[in-house]
Amino acid sequence: MTTASFTNAVDSSAATERGISLYRAIWRWHFFAGLLVIPFMISLALTGGLYLFNDEIDDTVFAYRNVVAAGAERMSPSAIVATAVESVPGSVAVSYRTPAGVDRSARVTVGIGKARMLVFVDPYTGSILDRVAPSEEFNQVVEDLHSLDYFGKSVETIIEIVAGFAILLVFTGIYLWWPRQQTGGVLTVRGTPARRVFWRDLHAVTGIGAGLLIVFLAFSGLLWSGYWGATVNGKLTAMGLGYPAALWDEVPTSSKVSTDVLPRANWLMENAPVPASSGGADEPVGIDRAVAIADAEGMLPGYELAIPLDETAVYTAAIFPADLARERTIHIDQYSGKPLVDISFGDYPAFGKAIEWSINVHKGQEWGRVNQLLMLAACISIVLVSLSAVIMWWKRRPAGRIGVPPMPPRRSVYVGLWLMAIVFGLAFPLTGISIVVMVIVDQLLMRVAPVRRRLS
Structure with a gap:
């Protein structure tokens, strides 16, 4: 015992x-x-x-460049782009963001060499509302500080x-x-x-x-993250769990990816290849026609349209809104006007959808104010x-x-x-x-x- x-x-x-x-x-x-x-x-x-609260900040603190008085008729996209280019001597248009609503401004990204400038334009009067470098735009500064x-x-x-x-x-x-x-x-x-x-x-x-x-x-x-995130993205794509790579099988591709032509792309699509235009004897359709094609395909207003900078480039219309169901990317041949690749959230594989959903929640965009x-x-x-x-x-x-x-x-x-x-x-x-x-x-x-x- x-x-x-x-x-x-x-x-x-x-x-x-x-x-x-x-x-x-x-x-x-x-x-x-x-x-x-x-x-x-x-x-x-x-x-x-x-x-x-980046949207709320844009609509209040920066309302002077984002909110406009609705007019009788909007200027054409080409006229808006030309006005923005003229305001920055020696520049060329890189992309055009369509107005997100009747009281919203248009935004044109212009470039001189590798330098970029965001030009906010009243789509009714053609007034230049503001010019700011992308790296100096308030919400971008906050995002860059957040990610270091x-x-x-x-x-x-x-x-x-x-x-x-x-x-x-x-x-x-x-x-x-x-x-x-x-x-x-x-x-x-x-x-x-x-x-x-x-x-x-x-x-x-x-x-x-x-x-x-x-x-x-x-x-x-x-x-x-630079290493872990990029590695996961590449492995998912290789396993068929990332963006649907099969959609690019029937179209010629360039050496560029989405982030090379768009100011912003979602996580799943950022490394997706950009198709190449067919070329040939056709004349380019121009930005007015490209916008009309994207609108006819049902793009949500406020999308970004990358403008071709060479003979083989395409128009790329893309939007990544809070409503994931409206997320979409369309690559349009600059000569024929044919959509070469059209991909939306519904086309993502289940795992890709789960990742995009988690990112949306992370950014506070999935259930609104809650x-x-x-x-x-x-x-x-x-x-x-x-x-x-x-x-x-x-x-x-x-x-x-x-x-x-x-x-x-x-x-x-x-x-x-x-x-x-x-x-x-x-x-x-x-x-x-x-x-x-x-x-x-x-x-x-x-x-x-x-x-x-x-x-x-």
């Missing part, structure tokens, strides 16, 4: 030590991951929350690492939040803002409440979780020290965590590499700490 009790006590003690080791190891991972990405998470949440593209393509890869760490933070956070005899800090917040426990509970409760939304935002955001407010709530939660983490850490840290969570009693627990890191790294390579670096640094700290204590 005594032996049995002693054995049970030893087993219980070992299990407790293993539990403490795992908890501390995951706590350290959670701490280091948060330390790395909190500034980026706050930036993503603030810019993302602002971009959710504003700082260059090399910096943009950080987004993939941050998104992967966000997913890691949610799952490690769930483990740390999981109730272990405590009654507070699970669904309620204890104390007052003067106490650390208040910020700990606020961090935990907010994180668990918004966890699924944060994972969704991070995963759907990964689709835009979707916007849901994503805004997620953005606010991310800011709240991040700031509460910083305050909680600041109140906990010893004076003059970083305040890293204590090391696990059993170092063997890291074997399992290494396996987790490898699996996570296979799914998200850049984040996986960052995790490996983080674990190596942590291992070095564990070896240096005892030496420093002996020397002190």
Whole structure:
């Protein structure tokens, strides 16, 4: 009886030590991951929350260039384009965005060499409402800041690492939040803002409440990342799960893709090839006829029409609205006026539709105002979780020290965590590499700490 009790006590003690080791190891991972990405998470949440309302911003702050008084008769597309080109000496028209409604302006993108300029034109009077470089347009600046593209393509890869760490933070956070005899800090917040426990509970409760939304935002955001997103896009297309490549089998294609001719394309279509015009003895149909053809095919007003810049190029009409059912791209032969490729949301394979749907939800466009407010709530939660983490850490840290969570009693627990890191790294390579670096640094700290204590 005594032996049995002693054995049970030893087993219980070992299990407790293993539990403490795992908890501390995951706590350290959670701490280091948060330390790395909190500034980026706050930036993503603030810019993302602002971009959710880009249409509202255009219709209020920038109404002077987007909203016009409806007149009796619109100018022809060719006249609008000519007016825009004349306003920027030495330029040529690159694309034309048709008015989205009777009280909306037209927009012409003109270019001088590789430089581009957006020219907003009143389609009734021909007045130039505004001229702005695409990179300086407000909503584009917000989007570029959100993706870090504003700082260059090399910096943009950080987004993939941050998104992967966000997913890691949610799952490690769930483990740390999981109730272990405590009654507070699970669904309620204890104390007052003067106490650390208040910020700990606020961090935990907010994180668990918004966890699924944060994972969704991070995963759907990964689709835009330079490495992971591009790799997934290419593999889906190769497996027949991306854009329907068979639609291009019967038409000649150029070396260009959608993003080479359009200011904006959706995720699934951005790398789809652009067909080539047939050429021959026919005269070009011209922009007025191209617009009439696109309108007759049922394009939603407000679509962008890429204008051919050489003899083999095509007119490309495309629109990617909030209503996915109206999403469409048509490539029109510039000589015959024949639609060479006509693809809409209904033509996408099921997996492609699911991806486009998730992106639409990410951008707050799927269920109108409800979707916007849901994503805004997620953005606010991310800011709240991040700031509460910083305050909680600041109140906990010893004076003059970083305040890293204590090391696990059993170092063997890291074997399992290494396996987790490898699996996570296979799914998200850049984040996986960052995790490996983080674990190596942590291992070095564990070896240096005892030496420093002996020397002190």
